[in-house]
Amino acid sequence: MSENRSATFGLDGLSRQFPVLEGTIGPDVVDMRALSQKTGVFSFDPGLGSTATCTSAISYIDGDKGVLLHRGYPIEDLALNASFTETAYLLLYGELPTAAQYQAFRTDMNTHRLLNEQIRNFFNGFRRDAHPMAILCGTVGALSAFYHDGLDISEPKARDLSARRLIAKVPTIAAWAYKYSIGEPFIYPDEEMSFSENFLHMLFARPGNHYRVNPVLARAMDRILLLHADHEQNASTTTVRLVGSTGANPYACIAAGIAALWGPAHGGANEAALGMLETIGTRDGIPAFLNEVKNRNSGVRLMGFGHRVYKNFDPRAKILQATCHEVIEELGLKRDPLLDLAMELERVATEDDYFVSRRLYPNVDFYSGLILKALGIPKSMFTVLFAVARTVGWVSQWKEMIEEPSVRISRPRQLYIGAAERNFVPMSERR
Incomplete structure (x- = not known):
């Protein structure tokens, strides 16, 4: 990120200079952090459509050209040549894994698929007709009550542990939310299966009835998950970063992202x-x-x-x-x-x-x-599937933000249009 140029902002006959930041690719960005200090005014950008709220090296979109890059790799190359798990490693750590790194990562992730057995009790507290997103959001937020050893976000190992746990456990919670809604027994994760095979198995297998995962359908599921893994600073990712800037634990941050994704204009x-x-x-x-x-x-x-x-x-x-x-x-x-x-x-x-x-x-x-x-997945589960995929992007963005030395709590400003200061009127004198 370089600052070779500056932009001039004029107001009431006075002008101020602001640095122009250049990223690797994409539009340049005017650094307006000192705008209020230098001029006494704020910028106004509802929806943040013209505002960069962070720096990131994870994903990049060129909407005019129809380009989406993950860590520099075109999404088409990843979808056709990599697995969802391989892409998860890329998003988390910045590079594609070697064969040894991939095997170690996959083995470790598979061991985190299981949920603490007491979490089963959470499901009994929901009505059978509860929306699966409600179950997912509530249960993910409660994971911090069960996994205390990953809550110290100042420790890199703790952050990495929580990130891996979330990626691995959210599919189990999602599948159990579906099973609960249709009154079928929960299916425990299988450590020998791939990410997508295991997810389909947890969704559709039944005790006593062998379910064979169709490889064509598993590949389709893997592509859906991979293609939804991250998408720059969208509403839910921005929510995760906003909540994360307060120092909240990662499970609370991802639960907030799930809540944002639930909106029909986003994940629905x-x-x-x-x-x-x-x-x-x-x-x-x-x-x-x-x-x-x-x-x-x-x-x-x-x-x-x-x-x-x-x-x-x-x-x-x-x-x-x-x-x-x-x-x-x-x-x-x-x-x-x-x-x-x-x-x-x-x-x-x-x-x-x-x-x-x-x-x-x-x-x-x-x-x-x-x-x-x-695939036989009901509409009520569509946004849940989106959350399973996007958890990878959320935790990657969260880790990147926490590891940024200059991270600050987010505090947007406003254009106030309410009443000006006025005197209090006693109730007996009000008309």
Whole structure:
């Protein structure tokens, strides 16, 4: 990060210089940390769309070009050549593992999959119809009550231990939340299986009934998890960093990230895309639906298309598009009405000048929802799957922030628009 140039800020005839920071790639950033000190004013940026809140070496997005890098590696290369576990190591430690490092990391992670047996009691406190995200958020937040040896965040070994535990244990909690919601016995993790194989096994196996994990489906799950592992400073990642800046324990930080992800504008997009397809109903309903989308006064949105950051095709969507077709082919679901409808909507929308001119291409949520439905995973679990994947990015971002020497508690400012100072009026004199 270099400071070779400066930017001039003028106000009331006075000008002040501020450093321009240059990253490895991407837009330059004006360092406005001294803005209020030098000028007495604050910047105003609701949604933080034009504000860099941190430095990071983990992931990078170029929305115009449709590029997503993890530690410098294109997401396409990782999705096609690496596993989710290998990518987790990369995000945590900055480099792809050697064969020996990978084996040691995988073995250690597998041993952390088990939950303290007393955590089973937590599930009995939830109603059977509780949303799995509620169970996940509450249980992850409570992990600090069971794993005290990783809570001293000033110790590198403790931070690393907590990070590995979270990545390994969140899938177990997620699978148990699903099992609890359908009234089936919990399935304990299998240390011999890969990350995705084990997760599918915990979701769908039953005692006394041997469940063979289909390798095509395991690969599809692995890609979904890998493609959702990290995505720069999104709402939930920013939440994790914000909470982490207070010195909160890592389990509380990740629980906060899960809560932020729960919002339908963030982690619930694939569920919304599937709901849209159910609303359209049949192929014959596509033209009328798209006409409603084009009518700005209708309030109807094309879910699963477009992205706030990507102004080109979402690079993750291209990979999941092919994976979606692989899963449909493997399961013989070509005649599934909803999947057939989705493929037709994809074709019509990507050939329509209205959507093409606005760069509204199918995004990762469109295809991930279809794949998860094909795998037999209910909509209530879609955001939970997102949390399982994003935990890797959250803990990587949390570790990076804690290890930054200049880390400070986050304290945004505001533009106050309330009443000015006024005198208190006794109740007897109020009208």
